[in-house]
Structures are given as structure tokens and as C-alpha cells.
Amino acid sequence: MRNKSFRQFAPALTALLALTPVIQADELTQLRDQLHALEQKLLVLERKQEIKDEAAAAAAPATPKVTISDKGYTLASADGANSIKLRGLVQLDSRLFLNDGNVLANNSFILRRARIISEGTFAQNFSFQVVPEFGGGSPAIVDANLNWTVTPALQFKFGRFKSPVGLELLQSDSWTFFDERSIVTNLVPNRDLGVLVSGDVLGGKLNYTAGIVGGGADGAQTTNSDFDNEKDLVGRLWASPFKDDAGSFTQGLSFGVSGTYGREKTAAGRTGGYRTDGQQTFYSYLATTSTDGPNWRVSPQLDYRTGSFGLLSEYVVSAVNVRTSAAGKLTELQNKAWQLAAGYVLTGENSSYAGVVPANNFDLSKGTWGAFELAARYAKLKVDDAAFPLYASPAASAGEATSFGVGLNWYLSKTVRFTFDYYQTKFGAAPGAPAALTNAVIRQDEKSVITRFQISF
Amino acid sequence: MKFKSLLFTAVALALAAGAHAKSIELLNVSYDPTRELYVDFNKAFAAHWKAKTGDNVVVKQSHGGSGKQARGVIDGLPADVVTLALAADVDALAAVARLIPPDWQKRLPDNSAPYTSTIVFLVRKGNPKGIKDWDDLVKLGVAVITPNPKTSGGARWNYLAAWEYAKRKLGSDDAAKEFIAKLFKNVPVLDSGARGSTTTFVQRGIGDVSISWENEAFLAIKEFGADKFEIVVPSISILAEPTVSVVDKVVRKKGTAEVAKAYLDYLYTDEGQEIAARNYYRPRNQAIAAKYTANFAQLKLFTIDEAFGGWAKAQKTHFADGGTFDQIYAK
Secondary structure: OHHHHHHHHHHHHHHHHHHHHHHHHHHHHHHHHHHHHHHHHHHHHHHHHHHHHHHHHHHHHHOOEEEEEOOEEEEEOOOOOOEEEEEEEEEEEEEEEEOOOOOOOOOEEEEEEEEEEEEEEEOOOEEEEEEEEOOOOOOEEEEEEEEEEEEOOEEEEEEEEEOOOOHHHHOOOOOOOOOOOOHHHHHOOOEEEEEEEEEEEOOOOEEEEEEEEOOOOOOOOOOOOOOOOOOEEEEEEEEOOOOOOOOOOOOOEEEEEEEEEEEEEEEEOOOOOEEOOOOOEEEOOOOOOEEEEEEEEEEEEEEEEEOOEEEEEEEEEEEEEEEOOOOOOOEEEEEEEEEEEEEEEOOOOOOOOOOOOOOOOEEOOOOEEOEEEEEEEEEEEEOOHHHOOOOOOOOOOOOEEEEEEEEEEEEOOOOEEEEEEEEEEEEEOOOOOOOOOOOHHHOOOEEEEEEEEEEEO | OHHHHHHHHHHHHHHHHHHOOOEEEEEEEEEHHHHHHHHHHHHHHHHHHHHHHOOEEEEEEEEEOHHHHHHHHHOOOOOOEEEEOOHHHHHHHHHOOOOOOOOHHHOOHHHHOOEEEOEEEEEEOOOOOOOOOHHHHHOOOOOEEOOOOOOOHHHHHHHHHHHHHHHHHHOOHHHHHHHHHHHHHOOOOOOOOHHHHHHHHHHOOOOOEEEEEHHHHHHHHHHHOOOOEEEEOOOEEEOEOOEEEEOHHHHHHHOOHHHHHHHHHHOOOHHHHHHHHHOOOEEOOHHHHHHOHHHOOOOEEEOHHHHHOOHHHHHHHHHOOOOHHHHHHHO
16 A cells, blocks of 8 residues: 555655756746846946936035125135125214214214125136125215236226225224324325236235326315326335244335325315324315315335234325415415324234134133233324414314323133223324314313224124 | 346246146046047147147046036136037037037047047847837837937937837837837936946846947947847938037137147047047048948938937937926926
């Protein structure tokens, strides 16, 4: 029975055994195919990722760059040849005048400056700047100019810009030692219209600027169109001969001279008034006075920085020919002014013409306070005695102003600064001044406290 | 006397300056597989130009998918010359950016195509999937490597060659469209250029067959070994005519018009044609073509004009936004 049963199943078993290697081989082939398919899928996925990465890497150089920093907001093309930058400046001041007999309504808050600054570069060598002003009185364009950089040694500027004369005036409004510039700035032109050529030569040790501009009165800005047919020539040489002498005591020494020369033709109303540190007028020409004939200015100037210490000094002679009527006598008046200002950064950061950068921003949670700077200034302005009484009223204008100021600057960050300044200005009477002065500002010394909260980026 | 001496010195200095050899830099914006061709050609041209004028010329190369490269030039890549995969991409420089005149193709012999090529199949050694003709590329389980026709000139030649084969065999454009749709279902990766596809197939080991420029297939075998790959020549393919042009607007600005023109003219010289042939491009010069005849398979070739009415029409029908490729690939 047992043998019979075996005989019955033997052929089937034999066939099954014979097939086993075939089944195993088929399975192996299937497994190999599956493995190959899986391997291909994996390779495809890897390759797709590789292609994606290559495309991203290739696209990166063409992607415009957006930069947001304490220097403003910049949108630049991938190669940097074209860019547009948005910056801003807001200054809120409080002015408090002491011992002025309450005759003046001058204690105030004032939005001193509120500017949205647009700057940009095209085709690498062309840049522009447009600065509208919304602070102070009515809105106005402060700067609007195009700069063409042929080489660093040869650049052209067209438009409206700061006249390259006053040292402190050329410094950014944001980073002067004091919140108001000294009385010396009264004697130099402010913004003007025209063309400048400038450049850095001798390895950047000498900067030159020369140009032709519409011509402005002392401390004044021209409007957006030229005043008359006459033009002024302006120029400045600024040397930093030791700039490459790393570590030397003289490395931060720069000095130079600037000047203007031009003519005015019966330009009534072109004579600016002179203002104190507290921005009150202490000298003005009579309405009958007009400028006629040549005018010129010369200003030697110096800036020195070493570590936390900074010093700035300038002297200006401003000469103008004036008369009271077309047939009136022509008189050349030479007004002179000078200042010496210094600052010291108490927290150890470097003093700089371009502002102090705190090592640590103000942050109570970290116990950091930013940077503190002490500043002091002495300045004097002397009006030509010949101005009185024909061209200026000795009852309404001082013949001389001597001011000193001390200040504390708190840099909460690179962009935010709080300043606390005290100024005191002593007025010298003009020749022939009566006992009863008509201008309340000059009846006593001006003592003012000006504080400013500023954001600048 | 003093003035005369100064004048003489000035003139002498000016002449000396003028006699000084100039250094000229050209940018050749080309398509993917021409890297090796133009490395050889640029050397030869620089030597030729130096001998002829005494000036040194350095030709910089830029390579990528032909369509992508054309877009780059349109967007401002300062190419003195373009040597692209097909006329449609050069046409774009005239039509979109007016960098060259519309009749640019008439400025050089052979419709500004100094060499030709065709489309073949590169398969793995032993041809494990038995690829013989275009039909085999649409079979289930065959992975086909071809670049993206939107960015690659080579891919457009591939696509059109397959389309025309299917149309002739199956009898209609509809059938051809279905054939191409099946083919692209077998494509696992779309590279942006022909060189990328070669990398995918040869170096990354993906796919069973790569539809390839003939010269690129030869180069793959030369570089990676005949023991690893082999070429399969289909029954019919397309005569691929890569075209060249000076970029007028750029050379005018850079002052390189003369040398750029000479550069392209040199492609038609015996030396230029020899270099093309040595790099597996089919030369136009018949004598040189005969010398290299063993390198190139004899197969039935049709032209773009015969099959599609020219590149402008083919481009619009198949590769423009919303064209047949978009319709197929969006599915």
C-alpha cells in the first residue's frame, strides 16, 4: 500500500523537483528586475534633485539682492551694477532758552529734519541721489544730483548738492559733534546748483573738487533754479597724507583749503542773516542792501581723529561787495569766523567724521548701553565794522558773536542717537549800537538747551 | 625747434602704441555639446588671427541648453557670436531683442550652418533592451533619456525626428502626437541640455537609451569606453543644422565686429571643417566629409524644411507655449 502510494506520487514529485531550480531562477530574475527598477527609481530621484540644485545654483547669480541693514534698504541687481537704496533721517528737537527775559516765544519742539533719501546706481558708474525735506517749514528738495564716476580719480556731479566749502557743512547732518552746526557755517554757502568735478588722487591721499555753481549767499541755499546770469567757481583740496601710516599718531590727520569766487549783479535780497547755535537771527542786512560785484571766500580747515578722540576746526573769510542803491557806494565787507570743536567717546569706540558705531547697542536685557560721547566747541564770528550802519542796523544786529557749547551724545545704536547740548552765545555790540536794542535776541547772552532724538539710516 | 621735437616724439609714441599688439576677447555663446569642438577651434583661430594681424584673441565659451543660452543673450549676456543648436534660437535674437537683423541666416554659406549632425541612439553595451528603431522607444519598460525641448535645442531635434518617423509610419499628425506622448511617458528625467542628458545616462546610469546628438554619442563612447556603450542608428533621422551668427549689437558696442566675423568665417575654412569633423560633426566641405566618411553612419535624413516647413513653423506648432509639447507633457 505504502509502495503503491509512493509510485502514484513519484512522477509528480519528480516533476516538482525538476521544476524547483526553474522556479528559483525565475524568482531570482524577478528579484533582480525589482532591484534594478528600485535602483533606477532611486537614481532618478537623486538626479532630479541634482538637476534642481544645479538650476538653483545657476539661478543664484542672476537673482537680485535685497539688503536690509542699518545703512538702509537696498535692492541690487545680481552683479551689483544697478541698485536702488532707500534711507531716512528724522530729527525731533526740543529747544529751551534760559534767561531770555521771556520776551521771545522760542521754547519749542521742532521737527528739524524729516527726509526720505533715495539713492541708486545704474550701469555701475552712474549714481543718483534725491533728498526731499519734510521737516522745518514747507517741503523742499534738499539734494537732487547725478554722479558719473569715470574713474575714482575723475567724477562728475550734476544737479543740486552741498557746495564743497564748509568742513562741518560737508559732514552729514547726523554725525556732527553737536546737533546744530557752529556759527562758522553762517559764512559758507549751503546747497547750490551746478556741475562739480572731483576725485581721489595720490592713492586717495588727496581729494580735489572744482566746479561751477549758481552762487549762493552766506549760509543760504539756492532754489531749484539759478538766480541770475552770474556764476561762482568753487573748489576744495583735502589731504590725508598719513592715511596709510597704520598705527601712527598722524594717521587720522586731514587738512585742506576751500574757496569760492564769483560775481553778483545788483542782487537784492541775496544777503543771508546769521544765526546763533540756537537758530535765532543775530545779524541781518538791511532790506535796502544788495550785493553787486565780486564775492569770495577762503576756508582753511582741519580734521583729526585718533582712537576715541576727534577734533574739527575751520576758519572762514567771506567777502561780499554791497551797496544800498544802484548808484550807491560799493563797499567790500569781510566777515570772518572760526571754530574749534572736539569730541571724546567715553565708551571707547572710535571717533569718526562718519559717526560713532557703538560696540554694543542699547539693550537693557543684555545690560548694554550703546556709546556715549562728550563734545565741546568754541566759535567766533566777527562782522566787518564797515557794515554798520549803512548796510546793517546796529540796533538790530550784533557786530560779533562768541559761542561755546558742551554736549553729550548717546548712540543707542548706529542709527539712533540722542543728544543733549548746552550753548551759550555772547554778542558783541556793533559800532554805533544804541543802548536800547530793537532785536530782543541780542539784548542778553543766548543760553540754550537743545536736545535731539534722531534716527538716521 | 623744441615744438618740432615734441611733435616728433608724440607721433613716434602714437605709432609705437598703434603698433603694439592688441588683446581682444570674444564671447562665444554656444549650446551644450560643443565644448570640446570650440576648445579646439578657438586655439586654431587664435593662432590664425595672430599670424594674420599680430593681435592676440582669446575666445571665452559659454555653454548650456540652446534655448536657455539664447534667452541669456536676449537678457544681456554680451555674446560676440552665437553658435546655437538651431536656427529658431538664433531667430529669437532678431525677433525678441533685435540684436541681429532678421535676414541673419543669409550672411554665411549653407544658411549659416557650417557643420551638421543628426540624432542617434546611445545604448548600454549589448543593447539589453534590443533598441533598433524609434518604435522601441515607446515600449513599456524602456526608459528613455532626452532633454527638455523647452530649453534644449538637441531635444527639439530629437522630438521632431521622432515625430516625423511616427508620422511617416502611422500616417497622421494625430498618430505622431500619440507616439510622442508615449515616448515622453518613458522619460524619467528631463535635463535642461544635451550634456546634462549624457551625464544622466552615462555617468548616473539612468535609462536604457539616450536620444543623442551623433557627435555627443561618439564623444561618450570615446570618453567612457566602447565596452560600456554602443550607438544604434535608427532607420531615419533628421539633418540637424546648428547655426551661427555674429551678434551685431554687441560687436558694434565692443568694437569686435571684424574679428567676430572672421571667427565665424574660419569655421568654413578647411582647417575649421577639419576640426568640426574631428569632433564628430559632419562637415559641409565635401572633400573633408569624404575623408571622414567612415565616422558617420549612412542613413536616410530629412530636413526641417521638408518635414515641418522650417524652424519658425515647427517652433510655433510644437514648442511655443501651448504647443504640442505642452499639450503632451501637461497630461
